[in-house]
Amino acid sequence: MAVQLTLMAGVAASGLAGLVGLAGPAWSGWPRMVTSVVGLVLIVAAATLFWRGWRDLSDNLTAFPKPLETARLVDTGAYALVRHPLYGALVFIGVGWALFSASPVTMALAGLLTIFADMKARREEVWLMARYDSYGSYRARTHRLIPWLY
Numbered sequence: 001m002a003v004q005l006t007l008m009a010g011v012a013a014s015g016l017a018g019l020v021g022l023a024g025p026a027w028s029g030w031p032r033m034v035t036s037v038v039g040l041v042l043i044v045a046a047a048t049l050f051w052r053g054w055r056d057l058s059d060n061l062t063a064f065p066k067p068l069e070t071a072r073l074v075d076t077g078a079y080a081l082v083r084h085p086l087y088g089a090l091v092f093i094g095v096g097w098a099l100f101s102a103s104p105v106t107m108a109l110a111g112l113l114t115i116f117a118d119m120k121a122r123r124e125e126v127w128l129m130a131r132y133d134s135y136g137s138y139r140a141r142t143h144r145l146i147p148w149l150y
């Protein structure tokens with residue numbers, strides 16, 4: 001949890017530093033305009049994915065990756081798109097913020113956040129496989145973090 005929060009804070013702070021002029025953007029002109037638009041789209045997608053995942057998980061939600069004893073397997077809503085929509089939202093917001101702020105440092109930190117989210121999801125899946133008989137078939141038909149891609 002501490003690593004995830006530290007990476008999220010680093011992504012936020014480094015992108016903000018670029019936006020307020022402490023570290024100028026690495027690119028400008030039309031590439032900056034394009035990456036800003038793509039970044040905003042990813043941030044909106046992240047917010048949507050996070051909200052839907054949070055809502056769909058409902059009473060099963062926990063700050064830790066190990067499922068609660070009373071939890072049921074959720075495979076509808078956002079969970080029909082990806083197995084880990086909350087982690088996927090972190091990836092989208094990190095990359096989106098890096099593109100919007102035109103910051104290579106933020107992109108590098110977003111990359112580390114992506115690796116961390118993937119590792120955390122893989123660990124969680126070990127527990128989910130042990131807990132739910134149907135998790136294997138759900139896993140076979142659903143992407144891990146990024147809808148339609150990964």
